[in-house]
Ligand SMILES: CSC[C@H]1O[C@H](OP(=O)(O)O)[C@H](O)[C@@H]1O
């Protein structure tokens with residue numbers, strides 16, 4: 001069924017300032033999964049509702065390993081978001097994806113460890129498909145918007161999510177290249193997995209800030225370089241989001257991802273953990 005768009009934006013490094021939304025309102029959202037990274041800002045851009053959340057919190061206080069990805073996605077779902085766009089700083093493992101370029105990624109390799117990677121668990125077992133973790137229509141719309149802003153954008157690329165917070169060694173950087181990864185960051189996982197469990201189409205627009213550490217005779221990446229390149233590109237990212245909003249079709253057609261949980265829950269109704277079911281009300285209430 002067609003409906004209205006409500007775009008959730010998770011803003012990463014260098015993007016905590018948000019999107020300059022019209023009629024903006026800050027809201028503290030409570031989640032049964034704990035504290036989100038901070039309050040969300042909700043408002044409109046070109047008539048489309050947007051809700052923004054700074055992934056690392058105000059003033060970049062939360063490291064990638066400590067971001068409460070579950071609470072963030074749950075909070076966006078509770079706000080009525082229909083689709084999620086992640087904006088992230090990324091390192092490049094691919095010569096053609098140069099600093100200053102954008103990449104609308106389409107695949108992930110998950111090398112994170114120890115993060116809460118699912119809303120489900122004992123008493124409510126679910127297995128969603130993650131073969132195609134990125135929503136094609138969001139990705140295409142992002143590519144069109146960035147292109148229209150005159151920036152270089154790569155349509156597709158594999159993002160390797162590392163644990164961090166240290167950057168990679170040269171050997172790791174080259175290993176990830178050999179695995180076929182194009183770009184690297186520390187936050188897309190488990191964010192993308194959780195968005196799928198919450199039946200939220202997800203796309204990640206990365207801004208290449210550096211060549212990571214695989215290039216011979218070149219210094220490896222450091223945070224200062226990342227933030228300098230982000231600062232130079234943040235206006236383009238904001239403009240691209242305006243363009244994205246302006247060019248969205250007026251009605252949102254349903255996506256198959258809206259029904260990702262249709263056949264995912266394995267636990268027999270009588271065996272389901274009631275407390276967990278209550279926590280899952282926003283994420284999975286449609287099928288519980
Ligand atoms: C500041 S460099 C490393 C940092 O930047 C990226 O953050 P985000 O994905 O939230 O833009 C990367 O994943 C690391 O967390």
Ligand SMILES: Nc1ncnc2[nH]cnc12
Pocket residue numbers: 089090091092162167168184185186209210211212213221226
């Ligand atoms: N080289 C890199 N490695 C991990 N995360 C990053 N974010 C930006 N550049 C990065």
